[in-house]
Amino acid sequence: MAGPEANPKIPMHVVIARELEILGSHGMQAHQYPGMRKVITSGKLRPERMIGKRLTLEEGAQELKAMDAFQGVGVTVIRLEG
Structure with a gap:
């Protein structure tokens, strides 16, 4: 990647070392972005409904340990801040 994306806020060495995805x-x-935004803002597409959990980075670590016991539906979002 080039530009501002060349130095991600995510510590990539940790991602690689822990084989994270x-x-x-x-x-x-x-x-196509304007069309997609229009579909989302109109309410026809509601991507937020796919989110099952929102976790902090610390909570995410515990969630990863418990992955063998399926406990929910939807995408789990791990927030890096707040």
């Missing part, structure tokens, strides 16, 4: 979305063509 960073999931997200990449590759949607920029000219």
